[in-house]
Amino acid sequence: MSRMQDIMTDKVGIFRRGDLLQEAVTELQELLLRSRRIGIATRRAGSNPELVSAYRVQKMLKLALCVAWGALQRTESRGAHYREDHPRRDDAGWLRRTLACWPDPAGTLPRLDYEALDVSRMELPPGWRGYGARDAIAHPATAARAAEVAAIRAAGAQADRFTIQNALMPWEDLLPAPFRGRNARLGETS
Amino acid sequence: MTTSSPPAPRRLTLRILRSLPGAGEAPHWQDFPVEEAEGMTLFIALSEIRALADPSLQFDFVCRAGICGSCGMLINGRPGLACRSLTRDLPALITLAPLPVFELIGDLSVNTGKWMRGMAERLETWIHASASPALTAVEAPMAPELAEAIYELDRCIECGCCVAGCGTLRMREAFVGAVGLNKIARFRLDPRDERSDDDYYELIGDDTGVFGCMSLLGCHDVCPKGLPLQTQIAFLRRKMALQGV
Amino acid sequence: MARSLESSAPPFAGKAARPCSTVLPPRRLRASRWPARLDLLQSLSGLVLALFLIVHMFFVSSILISHEAFYRVARFFEGSLFFAEPQPWLVSVVVGGVLAVFVLHAWLALRKFPASFCQYRVFAAHQEGMRHPDTRLWWIQLWTGFALFFLGTVHLYGMLTQPALIGPYESADRIWSGRMWPLYLFLLFAVEIHGSIGLYRLAIKWGWLEGSDPVVRRRRLRLAKTLFSLFFLGLGLVTLAAYVQLGIAHAGRAGEPYRPGRVLAGEAVPQPGPGTPLPPRTGG
């Protein structure tokens, strides 16, 4: 387990590199194979912490592989995933969510699927957020949606924030009924 | 010039009271040698024992920073948080035993949560308000000094050290303990709680409550969060005595 | 509402595996006001006894000034200011009052005593393991209080039934020839230690003299408590020694009451009056 912790700290941290990620995946796979033959040294009833770790370590390794394998595929930098070999954010190629699952119990890698995000329904389409270099590779739908949002805001200049919110991205229907009231704010005359 | 080599690290012995009530394993002491390291806490020492000597050793930790209240134990006979006890403040022989009073799970692990839950239900340690809260209204403001005073008492992490350090509670286990009395003092301050001193008397106005306390101050002196238990209990005693006359 | 603090006590250091008392009284409609009153009475009776003790110590130590001084104090309590003849029953009334407070205090203190061997053992192990001064003080208070049951009762009963026999020779004879000095020695230690801890605890318990920094204040209070103990123990020991000395000197004529102005052979004649130096009490 401590070997896994070291790998994750050293090679799958915030600053990542393809070759290191590849090494991490290989080593984690070896650990996973080893963990399938795990045994415990102590024979104590009750919540034996060794037994608890033995149960957990295989699942922790699978989770670590999901993270490392997913990070290796994502050839861009985004948030706390910084690829030294791919420093730009790539909305055109990577504005999508990684979904990992483990269909083969005997396998040593997860299956990765991707779910694209719908820019045309975003309240705040991807753009420059005020820090870092302004070098992201834009998504083709971004410009259109940004113009649409600006138009809605301009048209509703006199409207209250609830109306604008509804026009941009309605979400009240997702709340349980008791919480759909209009929250007062300090310094706002209702 | 002579270079003085750093002194050799101390060899510590952790004498741990081991037991497993579920499996009928009777309590017995077991010694574990540990080499002291710079800035070592009991949490680090115990983890080392678990990693290197005996992976079946049971003890509880979550935050390692004196915030979650899981790691209370008797350290050389006195209750304290293992994660906040530096080995350099302790002698080379350190005895560790589980906190008394609480249900023992095994070795150093006890179920403080169950006791705290019983105490909370008994003392009704939640806000008692007749009106349901107005969800959309701006919260009523509170004077910063009052908020500060409530927060001071709210810092209790329910670690159970005061419970184990109280001679009264050890003798009479129905006593609510300093942690319970402190909770009442906290809700009594809170303007959102509509209970009166008369209501509080119902909860703590007997020998299992504030009048059971014999002012031994074990609670005050072992509380790892430095809560003002001595003054709070004296204060409640005055208020509750007024209710009684 | 759940009224139970569920707990099954773990073995502490292999001892006392079971809880001592987990059965709670069923919840009544309105909690009794008596626990509050009993707690107040306990403190009040303790305070009255402690104040009485202070005054009492100064009165009996008047023997250190002179036999005459003690004689006058004793007669004063028999009403010498108002009556021509001594009225010893007045002393009995005062003693009776103190005895009543004493009994009340002891009765209330019973609530706090360990009520079973199990409780006793748990507390004994606890105070040993904790190495905590205030916990140990309570343990001392418990034992000195327990001793006072017997020591105090014997003393008070004597004073109640023989109020006339309080005087320099009478008291000294009782202490020496009457073999009371061992009792008084133990009583002195028990009552001074118990009383000073009691006063300290009163201040802590009710939050008197907390000041802005209770920790510093507690340290000062504890110092005051120790000084109080030492002062009264010193005063008491010297006084008791004076009685013992006088009792040995008077042993040959034990039982003879003191008459003002008459003294033992070899003793300086006390010359009452302002400005006279203290008579030496060299004893014969």
Ligand code: HEM
């Ligand atoms: C039969 C004799 C006595 C017994 C058994 C006894 C016992 C006790 C006990 C057990 C306590 C602790 C109570 C508690 O923790 O709440 C106590 C408190 C106290 N006692 Fe005594 N005691 C006796 C006589 C005296 C006498 C003669 C004095 C006067 C010097 C005295 C002064 C006090 C004081 C001031 C307290 C503190 C009161 C309080 O805690 O509320 N006691 N006593």
Ligand code: SF4
């Ligand atoms: S009052 Fe202090 S010792 Fe008691 S449970 Fe809270 S934090 Fe722990």
Ligand code: SF4
């Ligand atoms: S002061 Fe009261 S609550 Fe605190 S340890 Fe003493 S008896 Fe227990």
Ligand code: FES
């Ligand atoms: S581990 Fe959280 S308080 Fe010690």
